[in-house]
Ligand code: HEC
Ligand code: HEC
Ligand SMILES: [Ca+2]
Ligand SMILES: [Ca+2]
């Protein structure tokens with residue numbers, strides 16, 4: 028009895044020894060603890076359908092009060108003036124509230140009906156630039172096409188869409204058919220200039236943005252390699268865009284081409300272009316080209332500076348969800364593939380934030396957003412062929428990947444990329460071309476199990 032127990036114990040010991048050895052050879056994810064706290068001290072642990080809609084847990088009481096006020100503003104639906112509450116919508120607009128395009132502070136799904144009230148719209152411009160080097164507004168239409176209007180007014184256009192099949196072949200014989208959307212316009216209120224270019228965009232998630240804003244410009248510029256001097260075929264470039272607040276050029280950090288320098292400018296721009304609401308930052312109605320709207324500055328902007336300040340703090344201080352399952356062997360293998368496929372060249376895992384005056388919660392944080400915030404040529408299939416400041420028609424800004432695995436739980440869909448064309452994470456990878464072509468090919472050469480592991484890693488961060 029005694030002996031056989033000893034024997035069993037020995038066996039067990041041996042077994043666990045062997046098991047430990049297996050664990051040791053499969054590398055664990057380095058900095059696991061720090062990666063779990065993807066947003067530093069702003070991180071929250073909440074795997075629910077509201078994972079994106081939480082104030083950072085470390086906010087000062089002043090900032091929290093502003094955040095909560097901004098939360099309310101983010102949800103306000105605007106209506107035709109005059110009205111007792113939230114007047115001033117339009118005359119032309121794409122949607123009526125921030126939340127309708129950033130549902131639960133996450134991302135909008137690709138609309139079934141391209142002209143429904145959705146998180147989708149087309150930007151527009153003609154060749155050349157404006158006085159600040161930005162997109163040259165399309166005469167009569169400005170920089171964005173509004174496909175809705177208040178009662179009695181005319182939308183600028185309606186959008187059209189058709190699809191082209193793009194087969195992708197894997198080394199193991201699997202084929203996947205991507206659907207390439209081809210956009211157009213119809214029913215324009217005046218003829219569309221023939222040279223007009225269009226760029227499709229969908230509402231991205233809005234958590235963690237203050238942290239991205241707080242990364243020092245000098246740290247971002249260190250990762251630039253405009254002339255590809257290290258010859259890895261990857262040439263990140265920061266966008267430099269006009270900042271109407273400081274009236275200088277600044278690094279572009281927000282929007283799918285990095286076209287906005289700050290949360291403030293992006294948000295005031297959204298009130299203006301997406302909803303037709305004037306503010307101290309954009310005092311003229313967006314529909315300046317139309318005879319049916321007033322291009323004049325209103326004596327009182329439709330959105331006050333106070334609301335802009337609240338909405339800014341709100342978008343700056345939404346908590347980042349913690350990474351999950353980093354001990355799962357598949358996730359660990361996926362991490363290794365993420366490195367080996369050189370996804371990390373653009374989706375740079377780690378950054379350290381500088382200081383944002385008045386918002387200590389997002390200052391001096393070690394974060395894992397998985398982006399370089401730089402522009403990259405992503406190939407012809409993904410191109411919009413429309414420049415935006417330094418971004419050419421093939422370039423897009425590397426997206427942060429933190430929290431991306433919670434998209435389905437929060438938003439009930441998995442539509443990714445700048446216009447929501449990818450129907451799942453795998454398709455998002457398969458759309459990568461240009462500078463990311465090698466990474467894409469690394470992926471299509473993997474076995475099914477390895478591909479699943481990489482997707483498991485994306486779903487865990
Ligand atoms: C009609 C849909 C729509 C509405 C309404 C809308 N947004 Fe957006 N939002 C977008 C799209 C599309 C983008 C990407 C823009 C681009 O690429 O230039 C975006 C980008 C952003 C970003 C930058 C996110 C990032 O990671 O780059 C912020 C911040 C933002 N919106 C805040 C707001 C706020 C605040 C409001 C309300 C005042 C609002 N949005 C209203 C569609 C919308
Ligand atoms: C050359 C730079 C580069 C490389 C390398 C790269 N990416 Fe990307 N990635 C981007 C850019 C730029 C976008 C945004 C493209 C767009 O929206 O059209 C993006 C978008 C994504 C998205 C969708 C994000 C969103 O919010 O919709 C995922 C997922 C993704 N990349 C994963 C990967 C993986 C996995 C790899 C490695 C196999 C990889 N990327 C390699 C630059 C890169
Ligand atoms: Ca208005
Ligand atoms: Ca317009």
Ligand SMILES: [Ca+2]
Pocket residue numbers: 252255256257258259260261262263
């Ligand atoms: Ca390079």
